[in-house]
Amino acid sequence: xxxxxxxxxxxxxxxxxxxxxxxxxxxxxxxxxxxxxxxxxxxxxxxxxxxxxxxxxxxxxxxxxxxxxxxxxxxxxxxxxxxxxxxxxxxxxxxxxxxxxxxxxxxxxxxxxxxxxxxxxxxxxxxxxxxx
Amino acid sequence: xxxxxxxxxxxxxxxxxxxxxxxxxxxxxxxxxxxxxxxxxxxxxxxxxxxxxxxxxxxxxxxxxxxxxxxxxxxxxxxxxxxxxxxxxxxxxxxxxxxxxxxxxxxxxxxxxxxxxxxxxxxxxxxxxxxxxxxxxxxxxxxxxxxxxxxxxxxxxxxxxxxxxxxxxxxxxxxxxxxxxxxxxxxxxxxxxxxxxxxxxxxxxxxxxxxxxxxxxxxxxxxxxxxxxxxxxxxxxxxxxxxxxxxxxxxxxxxxxxxxxxxxxxxxxxxxxxxxxxxxxxxxxxxxxxxxxxxxxxxxxxxxxxxxxxxxxxxxxxxxxxxxxxxxxxxxxxxxxxxxxxxxx
Numbered sequence: 001x002x003x004x005x006x007x008x009x010x011x012x013x014x015x016x017x018x019x020x021x022x023x024x025x026x027x028x029x030x031x032x033x034x035x036x037x038x039x040x041x042x043x044x045x046x047x048x049x050x051x052x053x054x055x056x057x058x059x060x061x062x063x064x065x066x067x068x069x070x071x072x073x074x075x076x077x078x079x080x081x082x083x084x085x086x087x088x089x090x091x092x093x094x095x096x097x098x099x100x101x102x103x104x105x106x107x108x109x110x111x112x113x114x115x116x117x118x119x120x121x122x123x124x125x126x127x128x129x130x131x132x
Numbered sequence: 133x134x135x136x137x138x139x140x141x142x143x144x145x146x147x148x149x150x151x152x153x154x155x156x157x158x159x160x161x162x163x164x165x166x167x168x169x170x171x172x173x174x175x176x177x178x179x180x181x182x183x184x185x186x187x188x189x190x191x192x193x194x195x196x197x198x199x200x201x202x203x204x205x206x207x208x209x210x211x212x213x214x215x216x217x218x219x220x221x222x223x224x225x226x227x228x229x230x231x232x233x234x235x236x237x238x239x240x241x242x243x244x245x246x247x248x249x250x251x252x253x254x255x256x257x258x259x260x261x262x263x264x265x266x267x268x269x270x271x272x273x274x275x276x277x278x279x280x281x282x283x284x285x286x287x288x289x290x291x292x293x294x295x296x297x298x299x300x301x302x303x304x305x306x307x308x309x310x311x312x313x314x315x316x317x318x319x320x321x322x323x324x325x326x327x328x329x330x331x332x333x334x335x336x337x338x339x340x341x342x343x344x345x346x347x348x349x350x351x352x353x354x355x356x357x358x359x360x361x362x363x364x365x366x367x368x369x370x371x372x373x374x375x376x377x378x379x380x381x382x383x384x385x386x387x388x389x390x391x392x393x394x395x396x397x398x399x400x401x402x403x404x405x406x407x408x409x410x411x412x413x414x415x416x417x418x419x420x421x422x423x424x425x426x427x428x429x430x431x432x433x434x435x436x437x438x439x440x441x442x443x444x445x446x447x448x449x450x451x452x453x454x455x456x457x458x459x460x461x462x463x464x465x466x467x468x469x470x471x472x473x474x475x476x477x
Binding site: 051082087 | 426427430434436441445446448449451
């Protein structure tokens with residue numbers, strides 16, 4: 001488990017906090033992340049996502065991050081922690097579609113990438129990884 | 133309503149209040165045997181007569197003035213009580229507590245005695261004990277403090293406005309009235325103190341019974357045990373859980389233990405550590421532990437507090453945990469399509 005991110009993440013220029021679209025297929029929740037993960041967005045994501053996971057008794061969650069252009073270590077840790085929360089509710093978590101520039105940056109900064117059950121290229125692969 | 137239907141003897145109920153009230157409170161340890169730690173102040177620690185007189189500065193002059201007033205008012209006590217009960221019968225509590233005419237007569241005679249003792253203005257241990265008993269009884273029967281305050285206020289105004297014959301000079305009357313009020317405040321203080329004491333004991337009792345609630349480890353299926361954890365998990369409760377779970381695992385040789393924590397009211401580092409400890413212990417007995425009933429809020433709390441639950445298997449619902457448990461012991465649940473409808477006559 002990683003240490004909690006310290007401090008608040010400042011807002012960039014967003015007013016709308018709807019962080020993601022959540023869709024559910026066969027008890028797998030797909031969270032499509034489309035915007036910078038500020039503190040408020042992360043909190044909203046957690047509230048919505050965990051409620052959905054609980055509601056549908058999800059067996060898996062896919063974080064689709066393909067459309068994120070940038071992800072800094074703080075954002076990545078926030079995502080890891082959200083994954084830990086989901087796993088506490090008994091669902092597995094797969095990270096799908098990390099863009100190459102993000103991977104490169106995280107690797108350069110030596111970020112610990114643990115905390116996900118699998119990391120795959122596409123949502124399709126993620127659904128396969130979650131099986132059944 | 134300074135009196136009520138039945139006045140239990142204080143020795144049966146309050147743990148000896150009369151014998152100890154003449155001394156300032158000293159070490160009270162001898163009175164705490166068998167009580168929940170920190171929950172109660174023994175009655176011996178409540179204010180005694182001497183302290184009350186000091187605190188309210190009830191002087192010899194006050195005493196004389198109350199007696200003087202008493203000499204005027206006491207002969208009319210029947211008028212007073214009649215008026216008082218007329219008022220009381222209009223109160224919402226009346227039907228609840230005084231519906232029985234026998235009880236009403238009993239309370240009325242107790243009240244006559246109360247006011248007689250009041251107008252002696254002899255604030256001694258017996259005086260205090262008597263009023264304390266009033267507070268205890270009120271608390272026991274659930275007569276509220278606001279109702280008691282209202283009745284004391286009504287009593288005072290009845291004495292001063294209705295019964296008093298107006299034969300004192302205004303200055304004398306004012307002084308008497310001041311002293312009577314002071315003594316009424318002393319009475320009220322005693323009653324409220326005893327009342328709160330009883331309520332505190334009740335609360336402490338409830339807290340104790342919640343903590344002492346049994347930990348019913350149930351065999352849900354062959355090889356599957358289940359325990360719903362409800363309420364507060366402190367180290368003592370965790371120990372109870374640990375002991376009963378391990379005993380049951382040893383008895384039944386269960387292979388899966390489901391601990392459902394949906395009824396746990398507070399989750400913090402300490403509680404989580406207690407629970408993780410239980411899961412570790414069951415694993416040592418060869419029994420896998422599944423934690424079910426994690427709410428989204430609790431999941432967030434656990435991660436935000438940085439609590440490491442290690443290898444514990446957690447599930448959102450008991451249903452998921454049960455499915456998981458069946459999987460682990462190689463049992464498959466399937467629908468047969470047959471449904472039993474209705475009940476036999």
